[in-house]
Amino acid sequence: MLLRVILIGMLGIGAAQAQDASAKEAAVTALVLILPAATLKKLRRAPDTYLANAASLIYGFGTGGGINAAGIDGFIAAERARIRARDMMQYLAADVNNDGDISRDEVAVLAASVQAGKRGRLQRGFDQADSNANGLLSMAELRGFAQGTALTQMSAADADALKAVLQFDADGNGVVAMDEVAAGVSLVMEGS
Numbered sequence: 001m002l003l004r005v006i007l008i009g010m011l012g013i014g015a016a017q018a019q020d021a022s023a024k025e026a027a028v029t030a031l032v033l034i035l036p037a038a039t040l041k042k043l044r045r046a047p048d049t050y051l052a053n054a055a056s057l058i059y060g061f062g063t064g065g066g067i068n069a070a071g072i073d074g075f076i077a078a079e080r081a082r083i084r085a086r087d088m089m090q091y092l093a094a095d096v097n098n099d100g101d102i103s104r105d106e107v108a109v110l111a112a113s114v115q116a117g118k119r120g121r122l123q124r125g126f127d128q129a130d131s132n133a134n135g136l137l138s139m140a141e142l143r144g145f146a147q148g149t150a151l152t153q154m155s156a157a158d159a160d161a162l163k164a165v166l167q168f169d170a171d172g173n174g175v176v177a178m179d180e181v182a183a184g185v186s187l188v189m190e191g192s
Contacts (some may be wrong), residue, residue, distance in 0.1 A: 054178065057165060062175075075162065076159045076162060088143070100139060129142055168181045170184070
């Protein structure tokens with residue numbers, strides 16, 4: 001709440017008046033206290049990249065120029081679905097006899113047609129996905145493997161980092177607009 005009050009004040013005053021050092025210091029302190037350490041590190045290391053990623057999130061999955069928690073959850077779900085589909089598709093392409101099970105021999109046929117580096121990943125992935133070690137991937141095993149990969153590549157920590165953008169909600173309306181993120185990033189960078 002303190003951050004919102006400070007940011008509202010900062011955004012509501014003219015640029016010349018916003019030079020008040022104590023107000024800026026308080027705003028930076030508030031942001032530093034509520035933003036996760038990993039987010040602050042990324043933001044400080046590459047503010048333009050942070051802003052570009054925030055813009056992609058806001059304009060890609062938000063509505064009306066802003067994003068709320070549901071929009072971020074939608075992005076997380078869509079990203080995990082994309083990862084699952086990618087992983088499942090590569091093994092489904094190996095099911096040359098279309099019986100719904102993927103054998104080690106079928107994966108070997110597919111592996112022969114891909115780059116050397118990918119061959120090892122295909123075989124290793126097969127071994128990880130074949131949870132009952134019977135030499136066949138069932139659809140249930142494949143779905144479980146793909147879900148595990150999705151949860152690794154878009155982890156809970158990654159999801160929390162995305163949700164951290166909600167801390168820039170200066171007006172407290174539950175929706176974060178790009179100007180709020182830009183103002184917050186600017187404050188953090190000025191205070192660094």
